[in-house]
Amino acid sequence: xxxxxxxxxxxxxxxxxxxxxxxxxxxEIVEPTPISELWLNAGFYSYHFQKNKGFNxxxxxxxxxxxxxxxxxxxxxxxHNSVRHMSHYVGWNWHPIALGPVHFGVVAGxxxxxxxxxxxxxFPVVIPAASIEYKSIGANLIxxxxxxxxxxxxxxxxxxxxxx
Numbered sequence: 002x003x004x005x006x007x008x009x010x011x012x013x014x015x016x017x018x019x020x021x022x023x024x025x026x027x028x029e030i031v032e033p034t035p036i037s038e039l040w041l042n043a044g045f046y047s048y049h050f051q052k053n054k055g056f057n058x059x060x061x062x063x064x065x066x067x068x069x070x071x072x073x074x075x076x077x078x079x080x081h082n083s084v085r086h087m088s089h090y091v092g093w094n095w096h097p098i099a100l101g102p103v104h105f106g107v108v109a110g111x112x113x114x115x116x117x118x119x120x121x122x123x124f125p126v127v128i129p130a131a132s133i134e135y136k137s138i139g140a141n142l143i144x145x146x147x148x149x150x151x152x153x154x155x156x157x158x159x160x161x162x163x164x165x
Contacts (some may be wrong), residue, residue: 029099033072037095038165040066040139044080045157047145054153055082064090066161067139072097076108083155086121088114096132103133108143117151137163 003088023030064078074094083117084086099105109127116158118124139161149156 007061018113024081027100031072031097031099031104033070033097035070036068037165038068040068040074040161041159041164042066042078042141042159044078045143045159047083048157049083050147050154056153056155057081057085058083059086060157061062062088062160072104072106076110083153084115084117086114086116092126094130094132096130102135103131105129109120116150118148134163139163 012015014081015130018155042064044064045060046084047056047058049058052117055059060080061081062078064073064076066076071078072095076094077085077090077094079089090110090112094106094108096104096106106129107127111123111125113119113123113164114121115124128146131142133140141159141161143154143157145152145157
C-alpha cells in the first residue's frame with residue numbers, strides 16, 4: 002500500500018515538473034516524449050563506502066529496462082548482491098533532470114535478498130540514480146544509502162546495451 006502511494010506521489014511530481022519545461026543554469030527539465038527501447042544489463046559493479054566489511058563488489062546477474070518515455074522506464078532483474086545472496090529487483094526509473102547527456106532522478110521499487118532487511122524478503126526503495134546513453138550503449142549509476150547496520154552504502158554502476 003505504501004509503495005503504491007510513493008509511486009503515485011512521484012508520478013504527480015513528474016507531471017507537474019515536466020508540464021513547464023525549464024532550465025536552471027546548466028540543468029534542464031526534460032520534456033517527456035514517448036519512446037520504446039529495451040535495454041539489457043549483466044548486473045552491477047559496486048563501490049562500497051565501508052571497505053572493512055568484505056562486501057562483494059561484482060554483483061553479476063541479468064536485468065532489463067524498458068524505456069517508454071524520455072524520462073521514465075521500468076526495470077527488473079536479479080543479481081548476486083553485496084552480501085553474496087541472490088537479489089531480485091523491480092522498479093520505476095524517473096530521470097527528469099539533465100546536465101548535458103546525463104539524466105538525474107530516482108528509482109522507486111522493491112528489492113529482496115538482504116538477510117538484514119525484512120529477513121531477506123522484499124522491501125521498498127526510493128534511491129537517487131543517474132543515467133547516460135549513447136546510441137546502443139549506456140550506464141546507470143545508483144547511490145545506495147546506508148541503513149543502520151542492515152544495509153551498507155555503495156555507488157553501483159550498471160552497464161547496459163540496447164536491443165531495440
